[in-house]
Amino acid sequence: MIINVVDFEKLTAVYKPYKDGVEEVNKERQKFLEKLEPIRVEMQDLIKSFSTGQENVQEKEIRYSELQEQAYSLDEEFKQKAMEMKDSLNEKTFNELSAIINEFTENKEIDMVIGKMEVVSVKPEFEITDNIIELLKQKNLS
Numbered sequence: 001m002i003i004n005v006v007d008f009e010k011l012t013a014v015y016k017p018y019k020d021g022v023e024e025v026n027k028e029r030q031k032f033l034e035k036l037e038p039i040r041v042e043m044q045d046l047i048k049s050f051s052t053g054q055e056n057v058q059e060k061e062i063r064y065s066e067l068q069e070q071a072y073s074l075d076e077e078f079k080q081k082a083m084e085m086k087d088s089l090n091e092k093t094f095n096e097l098s099a100i101i102n103e104f105t106e107n108k109e110i111d112m113v114i115g116k117m118e119v120v121s122v123k124p125e126f127e128i129t130d131n132i133i134e135l136l137k138q139k140n141l142s
Helices: 008-014 016-052 057-105 129-138
Strands: 003-006 112-115
Touching (some): 008 016, 057 129
C-alpha cells in the first residue's frame, strides 16, 4: 500500500480561493470596525465629560450603558458572521483541494493520501504537498 502525505496548511497558504475568502472575512471585520467607531468615539466623549462636571451624570451613565450594549451586540453579530464565513470557507477549501489531490493521484499508484497533521514521521518521497502546489500553479489557483 502506498500512502502519501499532504500539508493542508501549506496548501491553503498558497491557494488563491482560500486567500480571497480570508480577504472577504477581513473586509467584514473592517465594516464592523467602521460601525463600531462612532460608538467608541461617543463613549470616549462621555468618559471625558464625567471628569469635567456633575451635570446630567445619570443620563450620561444611561447613555454609556446603551452604547456598551450596542457595541456588545455588534461584536456578537460580527463573531457569528465571521465564524460562519470561516467555517464555510474551510469546508469549501477542503473539498476543492481534496478534488485537486484526487486529480493528482489519478493514474498514479497512490492508495491513500493523509493530512500531515496526523503524521508523526514520513519519508520525504511520500510528501506530495509541493507537487500539489505545482498543480495549483498550473491551474492558476495560487
